[in-house]
Amino acid sequence: MTPIQYLRCLRGVVGREALRFLHQRERFIAALVRPLVWLFIFAAGFRSVLGVSIIPPYETYVLYEVYITPGLVGMIQLFNGMQSSLSMVYDREMGNMRTLMVSPMPRWYLLTCKLLAGVSVSILQVYVFLIIAWFWEVEPPPIGYLTVLPALILSGLMLGALGLLLSSFIKQLENFAGVMNFVIFPMFFASSALYPLWRIKESNLLLYQICAANPFTHAVELIRFAIHGQVNLEALLVVVACTLVFMGLAIYGYDPARGLIARRGGPAG
């Protein structure tokens, strides 16, 4: 296969994901409504209850809405990563996945294309959210809209890779409800998305340690710093490392030689 053929494949997979997304307007709206409800209602209610002291990257006191915006951006990407995972399970059950798997491209490359397609869609959603948030007094420096892009790509890759990994372990679509309860909610709430880690540390040290170890916390902090034109090196390293680990395991899960698909039950016929 030549590089141009690899690119055509990537374009095809991303194009299909974009078309599917455009055809499912309700999915787009749902993906936006969720964080907006948090921003408009939850944040408005809690801004007077939860005080946020001056912590990096903020140089002054900030509105609670400003604080939770990176967390809500992370939420969009977290749900999107899991949505891709859901679509992988759905595709596998419905048979669409087989179209992908019989491509002559290497399996790792096909999974990477699928991952990049999901990340592209999530970034589109994030920017629409950030534009709406701007009208809600969440006004990061203009350069922040640009500097956040690499962070969004990285965090999107990490959460998408986690979704891919989960999809390789989930046998049936019904099991996906478990992912909501055991992955999405714990990851989101046990993170720095809604409250700074120092506040959690004050109330419960164990919970603080769990939050500090949560990869989602690092994705949120990476986005938080990037949107203010700064780099959080620790978060960057953790996100990159987690992406590599999750992706490696997902490729293992889908590997035709060693993967789980061949072992856990046969098709009829």
Added chain:
Amino acid sequence: MRPGRGRCPRETERVRKAAVIAPKTGEQAGVAALSVEKLSHDFGKRRALDEVSITIQPGDFTVLLGQNGAGKTTFFSLVTRLYNNRSGSIRVFGEELRERPSWALARIGVVFQQRTLDLDLTVTQNLHYHAALHGMARRVASERIEQELARLELSERAEEKVRQLSGGQLRRVEIARALLHKPRLLLLDEPTVGLDIGSRQGILDHMRRLVAEQQLGLLWATHLIDEVVPGNRVIVLHEGRVLASGGVDEVVSQAGATDIRDAFNKLTGGKGPAGAKSP
């Protein structure tokens, strides 16, 4: 032809790449389109395939006949490398599938038992997606899509969403898709399940014509015995084992039967597939 024998490395690489783009050029004359030897596969403790050996020559219309659960879909999953075989060998035009999966998959066209089209996309969008997965240029893909849809009398449906098509039309789109990259080996897993008699016959006729015209190797898995006609090669698969194989007459005589229905019933212990009950 094994690309590049006796050539300089750069030339070898160039020819290898060209072979992937144009699969027709990569095959040795006289080599089996598909050669499977002693292929076994287990799901946990259950043996799904037990030392299956099958050969399909270019120009062969081979029917893999077996009841539901015989192991046909497992066989297809292994030959299309959904997962690797852990024992036995699968060769596509002489090349081991495990060693050269890209080379082999570029030469295989598949229609799976499950519907694998995206219902929310149009026929053309689905076909372009497949073409992209094979690394085809958009212009080439558009030409081939036009040709295949015309050949399968689907041109007027090209811009319709797949959801709006009938079962027979869906299957024809899947066949068009399988042919898009000009494969030399076609694998069809129960392609006529759920179709009316007219659609079934139309698809069968089309595939027989295609095999004769293009000398494709074709494997047609089915549990419908009336899809076997004289001139086909038949492989009877039952509980993961090949019970008989050869021309229709050979299989009938191997079983000491009067016709292929009777042969199937005798070989499988009387539990005939759909349409196989003795009159």
